[in-house]
Amino acid sequence: MSRRTDSRAPRDPRLDPRPRLGPLYLAGFTTAFGAHGVAAALGTESENIGLTLWGLGLILALYDIAEVVLKPVFGALSDRIGTKPVIVGGLLVFAAASALGVFAASPALLALARLAQGGAAAAFSPASSSAVARMVGPGQAGRYFGKYGSWKSLGYAGGPLIGGALILWLGLPALFVVLAVLAAVAATATAWRVPALPVLPKQRVTVVELFRQSTAPAFLGPVVLLAVATSTLGIAVGFFPLIGAQLGLNPIVGMGLVTVIAVISAAVQPRIGRLHDEAAHRAGPLMAAGSVALVLSLVLAGAIPALPILIVAAVLVGAGVGIVTPLGFARLAATTPPDRMGRTMGSAELGREIGDAGGPILVGAVAAAASLPIALVVVSIATAASAALGATWAGRGSPATADDDRG
Known part of the structure; x- marks a missing residue:
């Protein structure tokens, strides 16, 4: 057997030959939908919720700031304790942060909800990518990362469109309700359907x-x-x-x-x-x-x-x-x-x-x-x-x- 084959990241032998990646696709869609959907909604609702342009810019930046700071941290944590706990935990925190957004009657609470959403996305996003890579192995990584990226692209496209429709018909809280439900469903599906990958010795x-x-x-x-x-x-x-x-x-x-x-x-x-x-x-x-x-x-x-x-x-x-x-x-x-x-x-x-x-x-x-x-x-x-x-x-x-x- 060649050295190249030996060094490849193998799929865990206990996994189903058809990897159960649907919940991970939903997690990718959720983070993309949350990033663009709320950003677009805040731009249209800034006057109604008392946001100045400076405040709007700050709240929009909080999500990305949290991701930039925390993604490497949570990525390393998923190596230490396993990808599944980090994905499920991150999704549950995202659901809770979105629920807070439903009741955010002030810019300060809205900023807190947005910061918590970004921190949660920083947890489950890289852990999901790591889980995809380990579950399928390098021989099928392109195919499944293509599907994973496709779902994220649909989230980026659907975020502004669906988010705009929700706030037009039902108001800004409705968008946060949908995000909370999406994250909760993704967390439940991940806990139920995605196998727990073994923590490898480092x-x-x-x-x-x-x-x-x-x-x-x-x-x-x-x-x-x-x-x-x-x-x-x-x-x-x-x-x-x-x-x-x-x-x-x-x-x-x-x-x-x-x-x-x-x-x-x-x-x-x-x-x-x-x-x-x-x-x-x-x-x-x-x-x-x-x-x-x-x-x-x-x-x-x-x-x-x-x-x-x-x-x-x-x-x-x-x-x-x-x-x-x-x-x-x-x-x-x-x-x-x-x-x-x-x-x-x-x-x-x-x-x-x-x-x-x-x-x-x-x-x-x-x-x-x-x-x-x-x-x-x-x-x-x-x-x-x-x-x-x-x-x-x-x-x-x-x-x-x-x-x-x-x-």
Whole structure:
């Protein structure tokens, strides 16, 4: 048997040959739905609940701040005590935080609910990714991470749409009720259907070894590409509708652009995941193609701001995110020992959160000094440079190379 086969993360022999991942897909949908649904709702309801623009910005940031700080922590915790307790516990806390949001009559309580939601999502999101990786093994990681990412994309698309409809018909508390029910159902289903993965013995790691692992090309390459994808997605979701508004388009058209991105991403990810499992050697060229699509989307939106071009740019963003996301996670799953899968997934999620926040901030800063079209073109250059660096590292840290290093 080859060294590469020996070093792969095996599936636990006690697991069903058809992994029970439905509850984990629902958990992914819940965190995405909660992130975008509440954010969109607060923007429309800020005056009704007495929020200033500064207060709105702070509450919107609290969810992401909690995730950035806590995802690596909970990812490492899932390695220590098991993924299932962290997923179930995180979902239950998310349900409780959403229930608090139902009765949040003041901005302070709303901020507390949002902070608690972000902290809870920081627990069950990386633990869910780790559970997917360990339950399916590297040979099927692309296929199942494609499905997992597809469900998250549906949450990102459905959040603003369903959330907007709920607050229009029933008010903001109804959105928090739905989130509480979703999280409770996901927690119950996870506790009932998802097997408890054994906690694997961990080797003692020195500070030097930890630094070496965190800066290895096999880790940095996929994480940088994942950050590029989420950065472009954040820019598109935040600024494509604004460009549409500047063109005098109906706000529904701007929301439609976001929906196009999410639907294309949801459709592409499972197919790309299957392609990865059937021909893993194509992952590098595919990730490069996805990165090109992401860069081109920003160039087109900035250089030719017109509705047909925005639609093309939205399709490119959806395709780029749909290509890079499952391939990045599949590559991480194939090159990470199972005993530190949670820590790796938590750190990867941290990279995505930094990209999600950093991209829009950079566009906003450049746009304030120049203009939005110029900002998009400038950021596309930074995106291209980051993607090239990530692709170079990912190529150096191919699964075969990583296996040799670990053997």
